[in-house]
Amino acid sequence: MKEKAQKMISCKIAAKLMSLSCERKLTLKEQIALKAHLAVCETCRNCQRQIKALQKILPDYIQAVLRFPPPPELSLPLAAQKRILKNLAAQTD
Numbered sequence: 001m002k003e004k005a006q007k008m009i010s011c012k013i014a015a016k017l018m019s020l021s022c023e024r025k026l027t028l029k030e031q032i033a034l035k036a037h038l039a040v041c042e043t044c045r046n047c048q049r050q051i052k053a054l055q056k057i058l059p060d061y062i063q064a065v066l067r068f069p070p071p072p073e074l075s076l077p078l079a080a081q082k083r084i085l086k087n088l089a090a091q092t093d
């Protein structure tokens with residue numbers, strides 16, 4: 001017997017899953033839901049492509065920044081850097 005098709009996730013949820021996939025491996029259920037959505041939604045497919053492209057260049061970018069750090073006068077004060085990192089860490093909880 002054919003199973004009834006799962007309810008399609010919204011673009012908002014698809015975006016959330018794409019973002020989540022940058023941080024951790026998606027569960028099988030999440031992968032299937034996202035794949036099904038991407039199969040029918042061109043907007044999210046484009047979004048996914050851009051995320052993949054960014055993920056590809058990001059390591060090179062980080063390496064370049066580490067190798068050629070900006071001059072101190074262009075850097076944020078250490079306190080500000082720490083504050084930003086703390087806020088970023090808090091958001092992923």
Ligand SMILES: [Zn+2]
Pocket residue numbers: 010011012014037041042043044
């Ligand atoms: Zn969509």
